[in-house]
Amino acid sequence: MISVTKAIKIIDDVTAALGAEKLDIAASVNRILREDIIADTDLPPFDRSQMDGYAVIAADTKNTPAILKIAGESAAGKGWHKTLKSGEAVRIMTGAPVPAGADAIQKVEVTRETGDQTVEIREPTEEERYIVRKGSEIQKGTPVFSSGVRITENMIAAIAAFGYAKVKIAKQPRVAIVGTGSEIVEIHKKPGRDQIRNSNSVMLQVLSRKFGANAEILPNVSDDISDLKSEIKKAAKGIDILVITGGVSVGKYDFTKTALAELGAEIFIEKIRLKPGKPMVFAKLGTTLIFGLPGNPVSAAVTFHLFVRKAILKLQGAEATEMKKGYSVIATDARAARERDTYLPSRLETNKSGHLVAHPLKWHGSSDFIGFAQANSLIFLPKGKALAKGEVAEIVYL
Secondary structure, eight states: OBOHHHHHHHHHHHOOOOOEEEEEGGGOTTSBBOSOEEOSSOBSSSOEESSSEEEEOGGGGSSSSEEEEEEEEEBTTBOOOSBOOTTEEEEEOTTOBOOBTOOEEEEGGGEEEOTTSEEEEOSOOOTTTTEEOTTSSBOTTOEEEOTTOBOOGGGHHHHHHTTOSEEEEEOOOEEEEEEBOTTEEOTTSOOOTTOEEOHHHHHHHHHHHHTTOEEEEOOOBOSOHHHHHHHHHHHTTTOSEEEEESOOSSSTTOOHHHHHHHTTOEEEESOBSEESOTTOEEEEETTEEEEEEOSSHHHHHHHIIIIIHHHHHHHTTOSOOSOOEEEEEESSOEEOOSSSEEEEEEEEEEOTTSOEEEEEOOOOSTTOHHHHTTOSEEEEEOTTOEEOTTOEEEEEEO
């Protein structure tokens, strides 16, 4: 057996990023950026007003009420491009360019226009009031977003503002998922005696898509090594990752490792010092990465998050491929397996004092997907470690 840390390093070393493609900006959300976004202009591109009101020289409003001559008007998209003089004011709208010579804005609520092209300023203002200076948000040539980040909805306006109608993004990894086991039937079918529905494949498809892959489910394979070899050989053509669930332990009908070996796959990992998820397999057949995950759904989910997720993100050239970690007090006593690092499904909640608390879920082993359904995190316990209620534990977010 190898450690989780060593397994992650092996996967990291074996996995290389795919190429990139151009995509319309509106279709790029949740994809991995593969170019730096650079500001091609200052923002704002000119001194900008934050208020509807009047552009003035602050010193002219020291003694109020002050009567100033209205010299012109600056609107969004149509500025007043002369120089303001002492004793003058320019009517200005929110977002409009501040004219040269003006050093403050006074909001319209404390002003009153008269009928002779003058305005009464009722309250004094000070220099720089309600002015956003050119380049104060970002300056031309400054990197905005770096290659490797995931594009979110909140980033789209910023990317568009600098002229990126199309963006370079990572190609989507192609993932195929194969469930194994003669006891498995499809979701829409009623299980017969000694049978269960195929819940793993759709779970892994959804998780793969969540992290940017184009994932498809292939037909389930019965416990027959010839059938499994045939399906692996066929499935591995034209895809980047093949995920097989079941058949990775040491039972009579666990054929995954044997099938991979007979097909000539290079096997890097056979067992991990991990609970749940000890019998995970990682191999490569041609250019296809192959993960053999345990058939128990909790083990399959945990090993996906720890290992398959990383490979999917690494193929996309993602900047961050590790699971997000944090710390929390735990709500009950918890203990790791004696010889294996343990990841306990848990639910994070904030107590009345505002502290983050991890509640280990009441689950009945790695087949208990009902208990796991409530998890939003995993409590990490190094092998042999025990923590008491109220102690601080390392967590990873799901």
